[in-house]
Amino acid sequence: MSLIQTFSQQCLYSSYPTPGPYVPVKLRVSCCSPAYPAERSEMRLGLPSKGRMAADTLDLLKACQLSVRQVNPRQYVAEIPELPNLEVWFQRPKDVVKKLVSGDLDLGIVGLDTVSEYGQADLFKGITFDPGGVTRGATPIPEAYLETYDVYYKGNEDLIIVHNALEYGECRLSLAIPKYGIFESINSMRELAQMPQWTASKPLRVATGFTYLAPKFLKESGLKHAMFSTADGALEAAPAMGIADAIVDLVSSGTTLRENNLKEIEGGVLLESQAVLVASRRSLTQQTGVLDTVHEILERLEAHLRAVGQYLVTANMRGSSAEEVAERILSQESLSGLQGPTVSPVFCKRDGQAAVDYYGIDICVPKKSLYKSIQQLRAIGGSGVLTCPLTYIFDEETPRWRELLLKLGL
Ligand SMILES: Nc1ncnc2c1ncn2[C@@H]1O[C@H](COP(=O)(O)OP(=O)(O)OP(=O)(O)O)[C@@H](O)[C@H]1O
Numbered sequence: 001m002s003l004i005q006t007f008s009q010q011c012l013y014s015s016y017p018t019p020g021p022y023v024p025v026k027l028r029v030s031c032c033s034p035a036y037p038a039e040r041s042e043m044r045l046g047l048p049s050k051g052r053m054a055a056d057t058l059d060l061l062k063a064c065q066l067s068v069r070q071v072n073p074r075q076y077v078a079e080i081p082e083l084p085n086l087e088v089w090f091q092r093p094k095d096v097v098k099k100l101v102s103g104d105l106d107l108g109i110v111g112l113d114t115v116s117e118y119g120q121a122d123l124f125k126g127i128t129f130d131p132g133g134v135t136r137g138a139t140p141i142p143e144a145y146l147e148t149y150d151v152y153y154k155g156n157e158d159l160i161i162v163h164n165a166l167e168y169g170e171c172r173l174s175l176a177i178p179k180y181g182i183f184e185s186i187n188s189m190r191e192l193a194q195m196p197q198w199t200a201s202k203p204l205r206v207a208t209g210f211t212y213l214a215p216k217f218l219k220e221s222g223l224k225h226a227m228f229s230t231a232d233g234a235l236e237a238a239p240a241m242g243i244a245d246a247i248v249d250l251v252s253s254g255t256t257l258r259e260n261n262l263k264e265i266e267g268g269v270l271l272e273s274q275a276v277l278v279a280s281r282r283s284l285t286q287q288t289g290v291l292d293t294v295h296e297i298l299e300r301l302e303a304h305l306r307a308v309g310q311y312l313v314t315a316n317m318r319g320s321s322a323e324e325v326a327e328r329i330l331s332q333e334s335l336s337g338l339q340g341p342t343v344s345p346v347f348c349k350r351d352g353q354a355a356v357d358y359y360g361i362d363i364c365v366p367k368k369s370l371y372k373s374i375q376q377l378r379a380i381g382g383s384g385v386l387t388c389p390l391t392y393i394f395d396e397e398t399p400r401w402r403e404l405l406l407k408l409g410l
Pocket residue numbers: 050051052053093094110111112113114169170171232233250251252253273274275
C-alpha cells in the first residue's frame with residue numbers, strides 16, 4: 001500500500017513525471033471485491049508485536065487487570081483470560097491498522113500517527129497490492145487511481161478512535177529542515193513555502209515514512225512544488241546526505257533532530273500523537289459482542305488512567321461535628337480531594353452509649369503532592385494517616401462510552 005501511495009503521490013504531486021534519483025516503484029493492481037472476511041465468531045484485538053509501543057501496551061493492559069497470556073513468545077496469537085471470545089494478535093503497528101481496515105481485526109492499540117497514516121479505507125477499495133508486481137514507476141497512472149486518490153484524500157470514517165489518550169507513546173509528527181545553508185533564516189512553514197528555490201523543475205525534496213500525511217500537509221500549507229521519497233528509518237540523515245531538503249518524521253525529545261543539525265519550524269507540526277484504542281465501525285455495529293467488550297475495556301482504561309498517580313489518604317481527626325472537620329480540611333488547598341473529602345463518624349462506647357470524638361476522613365490526592373497533603377493533615381489535627389495507590393476511579397458513567405455511542409448513532 002505504501003508503494004501505491006508513493007507511486008501515485010510522486011506522479012500526482014510532484015511537478016515532473018520521472019523523479020530523478022528516486023527508485024522505480026514496482027506495483028501491480030487488480031480489482032477485487034472489498035476484502036472483508038467471512039463472518040467470524042471470535043473478536044480480534046491487534047497489538048504491536050515489536051517496537052517501543054509493544055511493552056507499554058502490555059503493561060497498560062496488565063494494570064487494568066487485562067493481562068495478555070501468550071503461551072509462547074514466538075506465537076503471534078494470545079488471549080486475555082478476563083475477556084472471553086477475544087483473540088489477541090501481535091502485528092506490526094501499521095499492520096494492525098491495515099487489518100482493521102480490511103476487517104481482519106476488530107480492535108487495536110497503536111499510535112494515532114499510525115491510524116492517521118494507514119487508516120484510509122478508501123484507498124483499498126477495489127485494489128489489492130502485490131509487492132511482487134511488475135509495473136514500473138514511470139507508467140502513467142490510470143484514471144481509476146486518480147479517482148481513488150481523490151477519495152483517499154477525503155479520509156474515511158470506517159475506523160473509530162474509542163480512546164484517544166492512553167498516555168504513552170507521546171510524540172508529534174513534524175516537518176524539519178536543516179539549521180544551516182539556505183534554511184538558516186527560515187523559521188516557519190510560510191517562509192518555507194515562499195522560498196524562491198522551489199519550482200516545477202526543482203521541487204522541495206521531502207523524505208518521510210508518512211507518504212499520505214506529508215503530501216497532504218504540504219499541499220495544505222501552500223507548498224506547490226514538493227516531491228517525496230520514503231525510507232524505513234534514520235530519515236534524519238537524508239538532508240546531510242544530500243538526498244532530501246526536509247524530512248517529515250516523529251519527534252519526541254527532539255534529540256535526534258538536534259544531533260543531526262535539523263530544526264522544527266512554526267506551523268510545522270502535522271499531528272500530536274499518543275497511543276489510542278481504535279475499532280472498526282463495522283465490527284462495533286455488526287459483530288456480536290464487540291460493543292460489549294469495548295465497553296468493558298473502555299471502562300477499565302478510563303478508570304485506571306484516572307487513578308494513575310492518585311493516592312487514597314485516610315486519617316482520623318478529632319472534632320465537634322462532621323461539618324466542622326470538613327471545614328478544617330477544606331481550608332487546606334491540597335486536601336480538597338476529587339469531589340471534596342469524605343468525613344464519617346468513628347463511634348466509641350461511652351457510658352453505655354455510642355459517642356463520637358473522632359472522624360475518619362478519606363481523600364484522593366495526586367502522588368506529587370502526597371507528602372504536602374500529609375503535612376497539612378497533621379497540621380490540622382490528623383492522626384493515624386494511611387496511604388495507598390489507587391487502581392481505579394470509576395465514575396458514574398464513562399465519558400468516552402457516551403461519545404462512542406453518539407459516533408455510532410446508537
Ligand atoms: N521517539 C518517539 N517517542 C515516542 N513515541 C514514539 C517515538 N517514535 C515513535 N513513537 C510511537 O511509537 C509507535 C511505534 O514506533 P516504533 O518505532 O516502535 O515502530 P515503527 O517505527 O512503526 O517500526 P520500525 O521503527 O521498527 O520500523 C509510533 O507509531 C509512534 O506512535
